Amino acid sequence: MLKAHLGELKAHAIMAKSKDDIDKVAQHILRFSQRSAYKFNHSLAIVGFVLAGLALLLSFWAQMDLSYEQRNWMRIGGFVIGIACIVNIWLRSASIKSIGDQLYVRAVAINAGIERDYSFDGKAYWHELKSIFPLFNCGDEGQKITKRYLGGVDSTPFTLFEFKYVNVTTHYTTDNNGNSRASQSKSTIYKYGMLVQFTHFNYISLNAKRFSEKWDSASRTFNKLFKVRCATEIQAAKFFNPKVVLAFADNFNFIKSMDVNAQSVACFELPKSIFPSQVKKPSLRKQADFVKQLQHPMQIPMLENAKNLLHFINQNK
Structure with a gap:
């Protein structure tokens, strides 16, 4: 019953x-919780684990009339079955948390006015972006756009992205005999940001090297945060009037970089907290609290700040 119910919730987490x-x-969760708990029956797995432990103990009991090979097989079998039972219990319990998290993230996204897009090829989309923005030209392997959300339908359209890549580092060691040995270590890195289609805003970049001209404001705080490159210094000075400089230094200092192409498509690298999946999630095991938070999900402050940034740029460009 619980497995089927979780399958329904997973479908809702995608389709809502x-x-x-x-x-x-x-309401569906509340009705289910009135007749059943969000807990799997692990009786068979527990019995299997106990029997596996018993088999291991008996394999070491000297009074058991067993050959050396039989004792080894009992130990191997007991160990394998015991681990399988533990994994089974963990996976079934983890599925409750995973599906609850997915559903809550969906509610957060809907509340924020963005929609998860499943209809893209993460590898192909990365290749497309790589040809436009240097931000995506990094990593040794595993590069792909793992998630994206679409928003701003009624205002400025934007796309949130999660970009994953893997850095591979080769280490060389030499033993006492002078023989060299190479080993590799891998680290997975994620970047988050926003792609935005502006109009007539293709002459400034922040902390990106698209343009050759440099421009500095009179504000030291601003200059520490942002390295401005521009098509012409006149355009940069016109956009970054004192009011705009102050706003970027005080309100929009979360921007890691902003790059724009000739078609006025801007790529912002932003903190990971802009993504719905980064919010704190309630536990589905506590149904009353989960339902309350599901119906009134938290906002994403960083996303709201980013929306304000887009509105501000449109007003002042």
């Missing part, structure tokens, strides 16, 4: 489109 959809799911 509106707050009404989330409210219906919340």
Whole structure:
């Protein structure tokens, strides 16, 4: 029963489109919790684990009339079955948390006015972006756009992205005999940001090297935060009037970089907290609290700040 119910919740976590959809799911969770707990029956796995432990103990009991090979097989079998039972319990319990997290993230996204896009090829999309923005030209392997959300339908359209890549480092060691040996270590890195289609805003970059001209403001704080490159210094000075400089230094200092191409598509690298999946998630095991937070999900402050940034740029460009 619980497995089927979790399957339904997982489908809702993908298909829900509106707050009404989330409210219906919340009521569905409440009805289910009245007749069943969010806990799997692990009786068989526990019995299997106990029997596996018993087999291991008996394999060491000297009074058991067993050959050396039989004792080894009992130990191997007991160990394998015991581990399998533990893994089974962990996976089933983890599935409850995973599906609850997915559903809550969906509610957060709907509340923020963005929609998860599943209809793209992460590898192909990365190749496309790599040819436009240097931000995506990094990593040794595993480069792909792992998630993206679409938003700003009624205002400035934007796309949130999660970019993953793997850095491979080769280490060389030499033993006492002078023989060299190479080993590799890998580190997975994620970058987050926003792609935005502006109009007539293709002459300034921040902390990116698209243009050859440099421009500095009169504000030391601003200059420490942002390295401005521009098509012409006149255009940069016109956009970065004192009011705009102050706003970027005080309100929009979360920007890691901003790069724009000739078609006025801007790529912002932003903190990971802009993504819905980064919010703190309630536990589905505590149904009353989960439903309450599901119906009134938290906002994403960083995303709201980014939306304000887009509005500010449109007003002042």
